Amino acid sequence: MTAPVEAGAKGVGASLPRKEDDRLMRGRGDYVANRRVVGLQEVAFVRSPMAHARVLAVRKPEGAEQQVFVLADLEGVKPIVAVCGLPGFRVSELQVLAGDIVRYVGEPIAMCVAATRAEAEDLAELVEVDLEPLPVVADMLAALTPDSPKVHAHWERNAFLESMVDDDLSAVKRDAAIVVRRTVRTARQCMAPIEGRAVVAEYDRRLDQLVVHSATQMPHINRTGIAECLGIDQASVRVVAPDVGGGFGYKGILLAEEICLGWYARRTGRPVRWLEDRYEHLSGNANCREHHYDITGYADASGRLLGIDCEAVVDAGAYSLYPFSACLESAQVSSILPGPYVMDRYRCHTYAAATNKPPILPYRGVARTGVCFAMELVLDAIAREAGREPWEVRMANVVPSDAMPYTNITNKYFDSGDYPECLRRTVAALDVPAWRARQKRGEPDGRRVGIGLAIFCEQAAHGTSVYHGWGIPMVPGHEQCFARLSPDGALELRIGAHSHGQGMETTLAQVANEVLGIDPARVRLIHGDTALTPYSTGTWGSRSMVMSGGAVAAACTVIAERVKAIAAHLLEAAPADLELADGDVRVSGTDHSMTLQEVAHAWYRQPQRMPPDIDPSGLETTAGYKAVRDTGTFSYACHACAVAVDTELGTVEILDYVIVEDGGTLVNPMIVDGQVYGGLAQGIGSALFEEMPFNADAQPLASTLADYMLPGATEMPTVRMEHMTIPSPITRFGQKGIGEGGAVAPPAAIANAVNDALHDLGVEITECPITPRRLLAALAEAKAGR
Amino acid sequence: MKAPHFEYEKPATLADALRLLSAGGDNAKVLAGGQSLGPLLNLRMARPDLLVDIRTLPELRACEDDADSVTLGAAVTHAAIEDGQVPDPTHGLLARVAQGIAYRAVRNRGTLGGSLAHADPAADWVTTMVLLDAELRVAGADGERVLRVEDLVEGPLSTCLAPDEIIVSVRLPRLSADARWSYYKFNRKPGEFAEAIAAVVHDPARGVVRAVLGAMEGAPHVIPDPHALLGGDIDALAADIVTRSGFAPDTYEHRVHAVTLRRAVAGLA
């Protein structure tokens, strides 16, 4: 366990208020849309109104030939291709503007440029597009049937990838006293950051450089992708990601729009911008998370898990996008489905189905929310069969405390943790006996109360050894930080990852404080600019605190050594006798010291004071980080809740919600809490509200936030959270990635609570979101069946 | 998305507004608070050539209070009603309903008359004003007419108002001191469109019992024999009423409307 943090501490472990807040609270945030450029024009896209069609003709309005652009105009521009190296992967090509075929509603067909967005939209309305409808593939299960129409005509089957983790289940089938088989489904969702995508493209004549301001989580990856698609040197592209209004994975992607705008800015020399609006976001751009499971759990009479057999389908949409590819979710499903559990046998067959829907993109807790939902529903079903409390059955199945570190059935290396303790604390915090008693008494208003829980573990900040096997365009490896102690003793840090809510301007300053003793107020983080920062795959996969945190520590360690070398000379002491604290370099055990500022001043402005053998590299450096093992940290958490179900209206109210989380060493507990709370709200959205429905023609049926319902303050319960802080043995400070976990467990915990409330009515929900419509239908069906 | 091109006029008087609307024909549209029209314009689902802004017309902001009724100007905002800045002849029903409309920032701009003219089936004022049997004073090129709100709505987003007519005011009968009302709205979160609304008013002194179902496919449904709701087997009755209102049994809409009606009736007690 980490030591308690001293009052006034500003290093690792301190809940330091955020440095970035002030500008954001005073309306001085610097989002892409705030960029002011003389002569800036705006773009609107003509998008496909059909889910699958042959493009017969696109006619530009007369006189607007220089304002409207189609694929044929974009000479030399290559399509977006994201190949996954897993065997059998089928390759798709997304032209940045439609070629012969459009394959989802919302696919860009033409780019219209005008002085204002309104005028660009006027122009877009005048573009005539002749489409010949083709048969539509709207449902992922139907897509996989032999007689389905094809999304990509030359494919043998509508699947980007089929993968199999095979095993012999004959013994567990024979021995199992309990067999539960369930069909589980999670809805297609939209990530819905409040800021949409945003791109401003300019051409810098002096540097012969395309400058793209983009609301992205991974500026370096986008730069690589833009350069590749435009067929130009990467040095000819600079990507700047300023303040970004929420990412959640949605902004970890190369955009067709970036390439179109980049092409235009280079060709004309004129600056141009596109701001995704909510209509575009919901109806055509932001799809994630649609899973279907046919899952069977085998257990002994006590509920001990013997094996899992699963066939999982992920609706990957029409194209594979860069860099994560269409296998992003499906390739992970089979490897992470077993969750925190021990089992003897495991088989999982997974498909990334292709349909005429927008391409599937990363969203917080990629694949994890779906697998946790499927697995935890099965565990509860087993518990009901075994006649035991769900937490007892989990206790019998999670990796035992003394087995850590543990390599699980899919070869995942759980670096540390105490899963049983996490369960125990959660159950105690929820007070299960009290809820059981209340359940027996019944509610005065006739609602039915239930409790549910879900436990998961989450691989984060995993690196090369995990990703190279997928063979996707981006394989993470190391992370770098550039650090410079400036002449006035302030510290400048530059990282290639991006902070868009995670508070890295604060937490990385805390890391610097931990190593250099410098006041975080004197640390400035520069990120989000490929011209200024080291190359990085960016911010995704809960990796930044581990990877960038490690890199900052590494760079600060180098600076510390150099500071000590200089100070040792000036203080006439041995470097080994020096310590760095509170902005000073001090000879240990004495009051003999000088400030970092004095050291820096001496280095930069009084070189005559330096010893002749001083390392001339100076007080700046780029240093790198790689975890001791790159298999990732495994944070874990147990979520438990109590709900009241109104069986007449089909509504679910969360009465209590408890989270016990282990994120290892917490660099800033306040920020960790914020990440978990925010994830929880999104998880509640997945559980109860958020759904992007499509009709049989694959037309999206929600186009405003009145149709696509995001949780508000009234939908968020009061949460009680506890932390376990078992340090990771493989990271610099013992920290673990925890950015996504909050969003993983809520659908499972809430569905289990609903099922607990309703099981004696014969209702078992296996689909989310649990809407009133769905719940009332299930209740009516159960009633009719009895 | 951005609104399509339109012209904009902000007349100083009601007469000027009517003239502009008449001249504009079918392609002129009234802009009251703009809280429903604004989104429709931005989505390019409404495409008027001319918007006539009536929000500040003095004729539409006047309120009157007499022994039998209260008249509210059509440009009174939801927030003004919520805050009790205008007379309320319903012992709090109006404020209660107002507080549940959309969000405060919308209520500060949105108007009573605008909401009625917009005739969204899921909106609160249409249902409430039908419940209270309110009357509208409507001005047109050929003069004024009085219209029961019950006769206003013809379908979703569709009313019997001519394109060049403007709702001037809403006249609400004053409820007696011992009148009781109940308003039950089922929506999935605050500010969201209603999935179902049911409302009942019982005013024995005036011999009035009215009950209305809202969030229908079109106009609110005035329950033909509301007295029956005050006693008897409410479960069977509610289901039967909802069936007769047009919802097929065993559908989601039927279920939630029946429950909403039962709860509204229970809330009257």
Place this chain on the structure above:
Amino acid sequence: MTRIALKVNGQAVERDVAPRRNLVDFLRDELNLTGTNVGCEHGVCGACTLEIDGAPARSCIAFAVACDGASVRTIEGFDDDPVMIELRAAFNAEHALQCGYCTPGMLVTARDIVTRLPDADEARIREELSGNLCRCTGYVGIVRAIVSVMAARKSSGGGR
């Protein structure tokens, strides 16, 4: 184009605007007041909330032309506002923002709650916040911050 005259953050402004220009685009693109963000353009998310004539309003569905004669106050106009100073301190202390995109609108609504409903309990605060969506924080810090400002104002006898 229509000539309009209005006050923005206390300053008189006169401009020609296209009638379809909504208020937030007018403020952002023509007055360079980029503190007010656009989130949905249909009045649901609340990111664009600012004050028109002293009351919170959605600037994405208000047309600039209809604000002729009005007094508009954007987040930039609250720098020295005493309530906003308290709210900013509380938002910082309670970690009530992450990406910051919803924050200007959230603060305008928070200020309205604090000043209009000084006795609101937590449930009412949450209800009043329902028109401002935040995708990052789960509203935990936001609610706490508002509660703390209201409590502090009450105990100091302020806020009336």
